[in-house]
Amino acid sequence: MFQNKLSGRIPPSIGNITRLSYLDLNGNDFHGSIPSSLGNWGFMEELSISQNKLNGTILKQVGAAQIDLSRNSFTGSLLLEVDNLENIWLIDVSENKLSGEIPDTLGKCQSMELLYMNGNLFQGTIPESLRNLKGIQEIDLSRNNLSGQIPKYFEEFHFLEYLNLSFNNFEGEVPKGGIFRNASTISVVGNSKLCGGISELQLRPCLKQASKKRGKPFSPRIKITVIIVVVSSVILLSCIFVTLYWRRNSPKKASSPSSTQNQWLQVSYADLLQATDGFSSANLIGVGSFGSVYKGILECFETLVAVKVLNLMQQGALKSFAAECEALRNIRHRNLVKILTVCSGIDFNGNDFKALVFEYMPNGSLEEWLHPNVDEQPQLRNLNLTQRLNIAIDVALALDYLHHHYQTPIVHRDLKPSNILLDDEMVAHVGDFGLTKFLSEAAEGFSQNQTTTSGIKGSIGYIPPECGMGGKASTHGDVYSYGILLLEMITRKRPTDDMFKDNQSLHHFVKSAFPEQVMEIIDPRLLLEDAEAIQDSENRNNLRNRTHDCLVSLASIGVSCSTESPKERMKMRDVVMEMHAIRDLYLEVGIHRQRQNRPLLLGEGSSYLSNY
Incomplete structure (x- = not known):
């Protein structure tokens, strides 16, 4: 429905299509605000309602892998509170009337490749959280009221090909590494307080800070106070070091192949035995190189799970278990299988038992x-x-x-x-x-x-x-x-x-x-x-x-x-x-x-x- 002559308000009933993956209303004549019912959608593939006459605030619950809300009259802050922030790779809110600070939550969008926020009223500094956008390719923050220094972490973005920071209130020295080496890929014009950078930017040189004048010598009382604080800090740090060393080398806990288990709900062999009806062949859903996978229901999750039981007699199985625990410990992505918990113990015969519990995939x-x-x-x-x-x-x-x-x-x-x-x-x-x-x-x-x-x-x-x-x-x-x-x-x-x-x-x-x-x-x-x-x-x-x-x-x-x-x-x-x-x-x-x-x-x- 893009680039037509549709007008009026976006009908609230469209929010009832809960499995909608794409919505493209670009280039029409819609006005009014975004219906609150659109928050029913959850996470979509693409949401594009650019080049309309929409106003009001942007729903913080609406999320998509591609979000294009550009060229409207949206106001207020940009808030993103959806569950799948890490899967967003395009955000375009350019040419609106958005204000407030750039949200820290953008740093959670680790798949972000394109970010366009130009032509708004954003203020404050560029948040530190944006350093997490390692795969970003294009950033346009031009024509806002942003201030502070240009973050040096932009130098570390190896895939960044386009950076526009023009017409803001940035100050201080322009970095010289990374993308800042090429004047054709960046723009910093319209920031009168910037200095330095490569010569092609034609900015004034940065003045070296004059050395501070020596003040009066410290009084004896201040010197004694400083000595007491330093000595106390050394003693405290020594105690902490000894305590940590003792805990780390204490033999009272048997370590598993991965410390990952500490952050998951612990389940026992008996729990898994009951969940899979005794590892019944009727619940067997797959056999791999290092073990078998069973369908079951764990009481603690109250839902179907997939239990991967390692065959520890198979060479490499223990190493596979450790590798899988390590890999799945922190990675989170919509398109990776989600691990729920692990089990590392012994079975009823006294043999070692190791298993991983995953979300069940019904198809x-x-x-x-x-x-x-x-x-x-x-x-x-x-x-x-x-x-x-x-x-x-x-x-x-x-x-x-x-x-x-x-x-x-x-x-x-x-x-x-x-x-x-x-x-x-x-x-x-x-x-x-x-x-x-x-x-x-x-x-x-x-x-x-x-x-x-x-x-x-x-x-x-x-x-x-x-x-x-x-x-x-x-x-x-x-x-x-x-x-x-x-x-x-x-x-x-x-x-x-x-x-x-x-x-x-x-x-x-x-x-x-x-x-x-x-x-x-x-x-x-x-x-x-x-x-x-x-x-x-x-x-x-x-x-x-x-x-x-x-x-x-x-x-x-x-x-x-x-x-x-x-x-x-x-x-x-x-x-x-x-x-x-x-x-x-x-x-x-x-x-x-x-x-x-x-x-x-x-x-x-x-x-x-x-x-x-």
């Missing part, structure tokens, strides 16, 4: 949907193209978070359809972190320096070729696995199918058909959907053309991600951008994203566009 794994068993009525286990797009984007967002937005880059190392779980709304969650490596640890080297099969970590078909040649763990390996996964999703062929022998592979199979014959190797079920139900021939042809363009573009990304050379593979943040663009073009939304006075959100050089 099983992506593997079950792509390759259903014959006796499961495969026609009932079919994913249409929109669902496959959504799942592919969910997985890309999860990897992008692990690679670029966590404090230490994390390599999953075992991405495959059986490790992608689907909740009741078919939202994908990446799970099984038993082979996970933090790059700081991986950089020191590990078993991949072996060329034997035992040194290769991952699943056959999804393992990057460099891992078989002594390569170390890197984010490039996850990108390769994602590329193979994407090709599997559009062809419905496993990389281990019998047809891929004698130096043939799923990557080469798709690449050899690209682009003219791609439609000949696509999962036929994707070509039989929707279009036949459309009566109008023009609209039917339009959908078929969009389906063709979408599938060719997905094949292009899959091939690019799974290329043999790690350095030639895409980065996950670029995959996320292009996958969003492909979905928007397929669904015919988001076409309006070109903005005046700033770059396109989707780069004109993107590879997917070259295929159209």
